[in-house]
Amino acid sequence: MELRGDVLLAILGMALVSYACRAGGYAVLRAVRPPPFVEATLRHLPGALFVAYVAPPLVAGATPAWIGAAAVIGVQIATRNLGLAILGGIAAVWGAQAAGL
Amino acid sequence: MSASPRVVFTAAGVRRGLRASLPLWIGLLPFGLVVGVLADAKGLSLAETVLMSAIVYAGAAQLLALDLWTDPVPVLAVIVATLVVNIRMAPQGAALAPWLDRLRGVKLWGTLATLVDHSFALSVGAQRAGGRDAGYLLGVGLGLWIPWVLTTAIGHIAGAAVRFPPGHPLFFASLAAFLSILVGLSRGPDADLPPRVVAGLVAVAAHRAALPVPLPLLLGSLSGAALGAWIELRGRR
Numbered sequence: 001m002e003l004r005g006d007v008l009l010a011i012l013g014m015a016l017v018s019y020a021c022r023a024g025g026y027a028v029l030r031a032v033r034p035p036p037f038v039e040a041t042l043r044h045l046p047g048a049l050f051v052a053y054v055a056p057p058l059v060a061g062a063t064p065a066w067i068g069a070a071a072v073i074g075v076q077i078a079t080r081n082l083g084l085a086i087l088g089g090i091a092a093v094w095g096a097q098a099a100g101l
Numbered sequence: 102m103s104a105s106p107r108v109v110f111t112a113a114g115v116r117r118g119l120r121a122s123l124p125l126w127i128g129l130l131p132f133g134l135v136v137g138v139l140a141d142a143k144g145l146s147l148a149e150t151v152l153m154s155a156i157v158y159a160g161a162a163q164l165l166a167l168d169l170w171t172d173p174v175p176v177l178a179v180i181v182a183t184l185v186v187n188i189r190m191a192p193q194g195a196a197l198a199p200w201l202d203r204l205r206g207v208k209l210w211g212t213l214a215t216l217v218d219h220s221f222a223l224s225v226g227a228q229r230a231g232g233r234d235a236g237y238l239l240g241v242g243l244g245l246w247i248p249w250v251l252t253t254a255i256g257h258i259a260g261a262a263v264r265f266p267p268g269h270p271l272f273f274a275s276l277a278a279f280l281s282i283l284v285g286l287s288r289g290p291d292a293d294l295p296p297r298v299v300a301g302l303v304a305v306a307a308h309r310a311a312l313p314v315p316l317p318l319l320l321g322s323l324s325g326a327a328l329g330a331w332i333e334l335r336g337r338r
Contacts (some may be wrong), residue, residue: 004149014162025194042188044293053279081127082132089173
């Protein structure tokens with residue numbers, strides 16, 4: 001049961017900011033209404049964030065990554081199930097790699 | 102007595118929330134396994150993995166942080182990445198104010214600690230349907246916390262036993278998870294397109310410029326979100 005200092009610090013920091021988002025958001029946003037621009041930016045942040053995350057590896061990625069991405073999007077649209085979409089993507093990458101793409 | 106509906110917090114409400122979380126376990130299972138396998142691949146011990154799942158309890162944030170993980174840990178980078186992913190929960194807490202405003206002390210601040218996307222979505226639905234039992238929110242949050250900690254632990258143990266090599270298709274899972282969340286978020290083809298294209302382009306450019314993590318992510322998401330806000334507010338005038 002190993003717990004290292006830097007790892008512990010990172011995990012505690014992650015927990016702290018997560019709780020600040022959960023509880024602090026409620027505590028602050030019910031007391032003060034942020035400017036409309038800040039509110040709108042918060043609304044648009046999740047979508048922009050997930051694109052910013054997937055774009056660099058996809059642009060740099062080989063054919064299997066693109067086949068996998070297409071499979072994820074297809075399964076997600078068809079089933080609306082996160083777990084199935086992840087499994088479908090892994091299976092597609094697996095197949096593409098096995099086919100030597 | 103006043104005619105306005107009284108918000109309560111009962112054990113029955115918590116139990117109803119726990120039951121409502123059960124069908125969601127299936128979707129959570131692969132996600133948790135993948136986070137556990139990735140944690141093992143990045144050199145986290147089982148205790149560290151379980152601790153992270155137990156007290157951070159945010160799948161997308163954990164996945165992203167583990168992606169940035171090296172030895173020694175870039176502590177500031179993973180904390181900033183977690184903050185950026187989880188800031189979406191701030192407006193969620195505020196949206197649940199009709200229930201939360203009636204709670205005090207540990208019931209309020211403890212329930213908020215369990216807030217996740219699914220408990221938010223189900224509770225907003227319950228609220229709109231006239232639900233008055235805030236215990237439901239805690240029940241769903243707790244009901245998903247248990248399989249989350251369990252599946253990440255199982256993933257870590259499996260990863261340690263099998264030792265997946267780097268480049269294994271399994272590691273495509275983080276990309277897959279974020280792509281499918283993105284598809285789930287999309288409302289229409291045109292409304293979100295400009296902010297997302299800009300987010301992607303800025304992230305790729307920052308990545309090419311070899312800016313340190315999590316700057317490409319941060320610059321991409323903030324510029325995209327700011328553009329989205331600008332377009333939205335301009336359209337209102």
